[in-house]
Amino acid sequence: MRIEQIQAFIDVTEQRSFAAAARLTGVKRSTLSAMIGALEDHLGVALFERTGNSLSLTATGESILPDCQRL
Template identity: 75%
Template sequence: MRAEQVQAFIDVTEHGSFAAAARHTGLKRSTLSAAVNALEDSLGVALFERSGNSLTLTAVGDSVLPDCYRLLTSVSRIKKHCHQHLQGVESQLELPAMTPCPKCFGAR
């Protein structure tokens, strides 16, 4: 499973057809179709019910769609963190300094 395949699945779902998704994304219809077919093959399930020009989500397609959105959000965050790391902008963990307390450590 590749992020591009998941994105193609989401695009087709949001736009209702491969042709509409192709117009919106600027990708070829055949590219989107191949990506979705590869995703379905890797998962071992059909995500869409195809009948002529009609395209509807299968039950499993509908159930995994929210996870696909979360997956792409995670991929985006990972890429962002890596880009920030390469640019030298890393997250820093700051912990407040505690003043030693002799009573806390058993000193008398």
């Protein structure tokens, strides 16, 4: 787990969109997606529920968000 992955998780959560987070941070959407995928793999859990263009936090994502923000 890298701090860049945690920041990507926070950015996507705050923007509620990979595309919006990419525009805000200047990081490609595909890069953000890969970073969050790697974080999810490392943790062994899904952080987002992805359905079509809709994105929402899973219960696990909601529970770890405050700890990530404190980092």
